[in-house]
Amino acid sequence: MHNARGTTHEAYCVEREALSMKQFQVPRPPDDALRDMLASLMDKGKVGGVFALAQTGENSYSYALITDKKLLDHIVPTLPLMPANAGKMVSRLTMLEPVKTPIAVIMRPCELRALFELVKLEQARLDNLLFISYTCGGVLEMKTAKDGLQLKLEEYWKQVKTGGVSEDMRDSCRVCENFVPTGADITLTLVGNDNGKQTTVQVNSEKGEEFLAGLSYELTEAGPELEALDSMRKKRAEQKPDVFGQFAAEELGMAGLTALFGRCIGCHACGRACPVCYCSSCHFEAAENEFDPSTLETELTNRGALRLPTGTLYYQIGRLFHVSISCVGCGMCSDVCPVDIPVASLFAKLAGSVQGMFGYVSGRDAEEKIPTSTFEMEELEEIGA
Amino acid sequence: MADDGAARQLDKEILSPKPGIQSPAEGGGDFQPRIVGFLCNWCSYAGADLAGVTRLKMPPSMVAIRVMCSSRVDPLFVLKAFLAGADGVLVAGCHPGDCHYQTGNYYTRRRFALTLKVLEELGLEANRVRLSWVSASEGGRFAEVVTEFTETIRKAGPNPAKTEVFL
Amino acid sequence: MAERIGVYVCKCGPNIGDKVDVDAIVDDVKGIEGVATAKSHNLLCSADGLEFLKSEIEGEKLTRVVVAACTPKMYEQKLMRACEEAGLNPFLMQMTNIREQCAWVTPDKALATRKARSLVMAAINRAPLLEPIERKEIEVQADVLVVGGGVAGLEACLSLAQKGRKVYLVEKSPCIGGLAARFEEVYPTMECAPCMIAPELQEVLQKENIEVFTHSEVEETLGSFGNFSVKIRRKARYVSEEACIGCGACFEPCPVEVSNEYDEGLSKRKAIYVPFAGALPNVPVIDKDNCKRFKGEECRACEQACPFGAISFDDKDEVIERKVGAIILATGATLLDPKALPQYGYGKLDNVVTALQLERLNASNGPTGGKVLLKNGKEPKSIAFVFCVGRKEKEYCSGICCMYSIKLAHIMREKLPDAKLYCFYSDICVPKKEHQQWYDRVVDQGVEFIRSNGTVAVTADKGKLAVKHGTDSSGKTVSVDMVVLAPAVEPSSDIEKLAGILDTSRDDHGFFCEEHALMKPFATALEGVFAVGSCQGPKDIGDAVAQAGAAAGRVLSRLVPGEKLALEPMVAVVDEDLCSGCKTCILLCPYSAITRDKEKGTSVVDEALCRGCGTCVAACPSGAITAKQFTREQILAEIKGVAK
Numbered sequence A: 001m002h003n004a005r006g007t008t009h010e011a012y013c014v015e016r017e018a019l020s021m022k023q024f025q026v027p028r029p030p031d032d033a034l035r036d037m038l039a040s041l042m043d044k045g046k047v048g049g050v051f052a053l054a055q056t057g058e059n060s061y062s063y064a065l066i067t068d069k070k071l072l073d074h075i076v077p078t079l080p081l082m083p084a085n086a087g088k089m090v091s092r093l094t095m096l097e098p099v100k101t102p103i104a105v106i107m108r109p110c111e112l113r114a115l116f117e118l119v120k121l122e123q124a125r126l127d128n129l130l131f132i133s134y135t136c137g138g139v140l141e142m143k144t145a146k147d148g149l150q151l152k153l154e155e156y157w158k159q160v161k162t163g164g165v166s167e168d169m170r171d172s173c174r175v176c177e178n179f180v181p182t183g184a185d186i187t188l189t190l191v192g193n194d195n196g197k198q199t200t201v202q203v204n205s206e207k208g209e210e211f212l213a214g215l216s217y218e219l220t221e222a223g224p225e226l227e228a229l230d231s232m233r234k235k236r237a238e239q240k241p242d243v244f245g246q247f248a249a250e251e252l253g254m255a256g257l258t259a260l261f262g263r264c265i266g267c268h269a270c271g272r273a274c275p276v277c278y279c280s281s282c283h284f285e286a287a288e289n290e291f292d293p294s295t296l297e298t299e300l301t302n303r304g305a306l307r308l309p310t311g312t313l314y315y316q317i318g319r320l321f322h323v324s325i326s327c328v329g330c331g332m333c334s335d336v337c338p339v340d341i342p343v344a345s346l347f348a349k350l351a352g353s354v355q356g357m358f359g360y361v362s363g364r365d366a367e368e369k370i371p372t373s374t375f376e377m378e379e380l381e382e383i384g385a
Numbered sequence B: 001m002a003d004d005g006a007a008r009q010l011d012k013e014i015l016s017p018k019p020g021i022q023s024p025a026e027g028g029g030d031f032q033p034r035i036v037g038f039l040c041n042w043c044s045y046a047g048a049d050l051a052g053v054t055r056l057k058m059p060p061s062m063v064a065i066r067v068m069c070s071s072r073v074d075p076l077f078v079l080k081a082f083l084a085g086a087d088g089v090l091v092a093g094c095h096p097g098d099c100h101y102q103t104g105n106y107y108t109r110r111r112f113a114l115t116l117k118v119l120e121e122l123g124l125e126a127n128r129v130r131l132s133w134v135s136a137s138e139g140g141r142f143a144e145v146v147t148e149f150t151e152t153i154r155k156a157g158p159n160p161a162k163t164e165v166f167l
Numbered sequence C: 001m002a003e004r005i006g007v008y009v010c011k012c013g014p015n016i017g018d019k020v021d022v023d024a025i026v027d028d029v030k031g032i033e034g035v036a037t038a039k040s041h042n043l044l045c046s047a048d049g050l051e052f053l054k055s056e057i058e059g060e061k062l063t064r065v066v067v068a069a070c071t072p073k074m075y076e077q078k079l080m081r082a083c084e085e086a087g088l089n090p091f092l093m094q095m096t097n098i099r100e101q102c103a104w105v106t107p108d109k110a111l112a113t114r115k116a117r118s119l120v121m122a123a124i125n126r127a128p129l130l131e132p133i134e135r136k137e138i139e140v141q142a143d144v145l146v147v148g149g150g151v152a153g154l155e156a157c158l159s160l161a162q163k164g165r166k167v168y169l170v171e172k173s174p175c176i177g178g179l180a181a182r183f184e185e186v187y188p189t190m191e192c193a194p195c196m197i198a199p200e201l202q203e204v205l206q207k208e209n210i211e212v213f214t215h216s217e218v219e220e221t222l223g224s225f226g227n228f229s230v231k232i233r234r235k236a237r238y239v240s241e242e243a244c245i246g247c248g249a250c251f252e253p254c255p256v257e258v259s260n261e262y263d264e265g266l267s268k269r270k271a272i273y274v275p276f277a278g279a280l281p282n283v284p285v286i287d288k289d290n291c292k293r294f295k296g297e298e299c300r301a302c303e304q305a306c307p308f309g310a311i312s313f314d315d316k317d318e319v320i321e322r323k324v325g326a327i328i329l330a331t332g333a334t335l336l337d338p339k340a341l342p343q344y345g346y347g348k349l350d351n352v353v354t355a356l357q358l359e360r361l362n363a364s365n366g367p368t369g370g371k372v373l374l375k376n377g378k379e380p381k382s383i384a385f386v387f388c389v390g391r392k393e394k395e396y397c398s399g400i401c402c403m404y405s406i407k408l409a410h411i412m413r414e415k416l417p418d419a420k421l422y423c424f425y426s427d428i429c430v431p432k433k434e435h436q437q438w439y440d441r442v443v444d445q446g447v448e449f450i451r452s453n454g455t456v457a458v459t460a461d462k463g464k465l466a467v468k469h470g471t472d473s474s475g476k477t478v479s480v481d482m483v484v485l486a487p488a489v490e491p492s493s494d495i496e497k498l499a500g501i502l503d504t505s506r507d508d509h510g511f512f513c514e515e516h517a518l519m520k521p522f523a524t525a526l527e528g529v530f531a532v533g534s535c536q537g538p539k540d541i542g543d544a545v546a547q548a549g550a551a552a553g554r555v556l557s558r559l560v561p562g563e564k565l566a567l568e569p570m571v572a573v574v575d576e577d578l579c580s581g582c583k584t585c586i587l588l589c590p591y592s593a594i595t596r597d598k599e600k601g602t603s604v605v606d607e608a609l610c611r612g613c614g615t616c617v618a619a620c621p622s623g624a625i626t627a628k629q630f631t632r633e634q635i636l637a638e639i640k641g642v643a644k
């Protein structure tokens, strides 16, 4: 039943298929190439705006929706920072209604997958969005933005070019094997590319083709740089013992978990940052989860002491129940944790097992049903004796 | 709130039952597992009743909470009971295909696959949580499930969550 | 306000009294805050006991009652009534089972007492959280929509109309009567089918309270049990049902000839036609797809020929709205197209026909006036009937093909006394009281039965047909003039669309899914929507009619004009402030009871459809859905009562 490896392989095949043989090259670094491309899409009136990572000040980065072409200078779409999961941001934009004019959206594969997951949950609409993504080398921790970013970037891009893993990356990225976007209209193949000089652009859908029609580029029949992709996949798999090892079942247990979350201050920032934690009002913050006097007393009598804030494990395990089926392993939760608990590594590890049980990869396909909302009549015979 | 008072009172009671009521058999260190059992109204609760009607014997470890369908059991209930120190949690419903509400227990099954997987991966003694299918006619099976589950738990010992201090 | 809880522990004579120390429990819970009184009783369910309970509720001014006794499945309703009579909302009583699930299974009295005490504690813990529930009733529409005008649909219409209900019958073809109207004789009575159903057809067409929409389709249904609003598209017929007298003067002049689907393609019809002679209502229809006028040509032949001015090319589709309380689906079935199974040669070889085609050849209102003829106009001298065509592929036995094939063999025996008749079968399935004797009879009549176990292959053989059967080595061949296939019964083609419109589910084979195969074979999981006859699974005429009658009976007993419909009190309710609108619940609900409020983007439960299973409640991550009488708070309070 447990078939995590099989699933990864399957996902891998899907990804390979997601890459097309239609690609062209632009002799400019990716961000510049994108700015040019987007500017001309805006000129032609094909898109009314651009959603991308933007530099909003010195050491300040955030996602932005830009409709004034002059402000396109601000976008840094491939800069390896993720201040928020873009899937969640687009969900905010489209929760109530789809966007009316076409918008080009640039996001990373895990963000795209989060968005697709949110579409299944009615939290976002895809209409009028043109998706641009790229084979992703991972992101650095957000605090890198404060200082030393430039230094780390150099090493980062070197690794991307050769299909390596940079030490400074988020843990979740170090082990992420879903770094090839599925469902994008246009994909830049950053991995294996000399990104300082040139950009390889792939056209993955008819929609992508339509949008690009009229721009001057020449399609080649060359395929993507698979060697670097494979190398990256291999290198990342090698990181797993380092990142996941501490979460082996025998290391955890009641004692391991209380130790792991012993630092948790109960801010619930992890849930708030999580793209697939979508509830408008979090159940774990409901009054019914507060300890009433009688429970408090029992707890005290039982245990002789009480940790405050209460319900830490209840929250963390409960959140695993809720999101492990949809977690995309983006690493936001770890990144925002003020006390550096490696939440994402734990969640991503469990997500792999839970999703693997159903042959599911969250967000791989916007049409696929979330396994807990459907069933097969003949299955899981070992569950329920 | 009056019910708080009531609850407080009775929590104390449960924790330290009056000597008159405590069984001599469970005095000393003898471990009496305490199992919370969620039984679906149509099959498993009826099966439990049938076990009684046929006067089968089973350990007094499981206290039933009746729900209309096994699909009413939120995995968070299981977690709550587990963290509160229940030594075991049983969820029982109609056999797949026989749910009184057509498809309810198929969802239960998937949810429990997920729940068990999470507990297992967290090293949390997933064997303290069990999903069983018991039909209204399976009084004997019900008694067996309870007996066997109680045994498993007796072997596993008390739930460590009971005494873990800083949860 | 402080709750006043009354705790009553029943001794049930010796049943609980001897096994559990009831008085110890009573003493023990007395001190608990909120517990106003705790008492034991020897037999609470007796008249005496109920009176006692009532006087306690009134005397002690109780706001909650906890009863520890037998299983709630025995006397919960009785006790609830007693509460109600004493002026306490019956849902404010909490029962706990200390007999079946405690006293009777725990031999050790001390242990039993301890367990009983836990159960009572859990109930006391839960009691303050109980909420009063008002039993709701809704006004209902007693009128009914019947979809499909075959035998099952007709039966449903008539049963309902008899009792004065207004019935709307929607039939997609231009005439009613379904498949049966096209058979000559039906088993087991071997009577003339058109004669058998003619009175029913007449009655349906003439009854004032049955409105018949032929050549029509259901386009939309909204609402739920008791209050559906349906849209019916009446397709343009181009012939006025009022003006036409059915003289048929219009057929002759029509220049178009196409194959007649109502004769299974064995005859030709015009672009203006009635499906077969005697079809009711006897009003032709213009087949827009083939009529020259609708292809832009200047033809008015039929219009000119009609002596009554009944033809109007300007006729338009009409969408009619009706309000009904229940819907009976009786859309019937059709036969698998054997072209899908090339080994039988159907569609390629002459004189390989389906049973339905033979029915038409044999029918006096059919293309040959009832003569069974080969393509060359001659009578066949030998016929092979092949049973179970497609059974393996479909993975179900249609259950009627043996018998209708035997019937056809019998008819052929009488009609063509000298012909050699073979039946190739896999298993003979003739389970009803009159059927076996028909089998014996045709065997007596010299029809040869050959067990082929699905190995039959038909090929052309010098103007005849070679029927090979058996596995390769032992394969034998029989040479015949005609092969009659008995293909599997499958749901008619429009079932998918209809299921989509109604949002009702279908089984693996594509038939409408029944709520319960044995207890409710005629109902779907959607309250107030019934599926009867062959659209629910292959059936013969008798079974189809019986199901239709059962469904009509259900409607008559549940939907009574002027009476309100009592709703399930323990339903799910969505708190729209908490609902994130993720639709998870909508996907899960087995009864399609949840819809999305488009304006607010949140879910709403239809109380008329919800049956209170709680599937949605446990699935909602936001905790926005509450199951009445099984709220999260209540269940958690119970857990607290036992888990510590």
Ligand code: SF4
Pocket (backbone or CB within 6 Å): A172, A270, A273, A274, A275, A276, A277, A323, A326, A327, A328, A329, A330, A331, A332, A333, A334, A343, A344, A347, A348
């Ligand atoms: S749980 Fe953490 S890693 Fe998983 S999707 Fe949410 S934020 Fe990303």
Ligand code: SF4
Pocket (backbone or CB within 6 Å): A263, A264, A265, A266, A267, A268, A269, A270, A271, A333, A336, A337, A338, A339, A340, A341, A343
């Ligand atoms: S962000 Fe960190 S500290 Fe805050 S709730 Fe999550 S794990 Fe705990």
Ligand code: SF4
Pocket (backbone or CB within 6 Å): C571, C572, C588, C589, C590, C591, C592, C593, C594, C605, C609, C610, C611, C612, C613, C614, C615, C616, C617
């Ligand atoms: S409780 Fe059951 S029947 Fe009612 S709305 Fe929820 S899923 Fe549907």
Ligand code: FES
Pocket (backbone or CB within 6 Å): B040, B041, B042, B043, B044, B068, B069, B070, B071, B092, B093, B094, B099, B100, B101, B104, B105
């Ligand atoms: S009613 Fe028993 S499992 Fe659903």
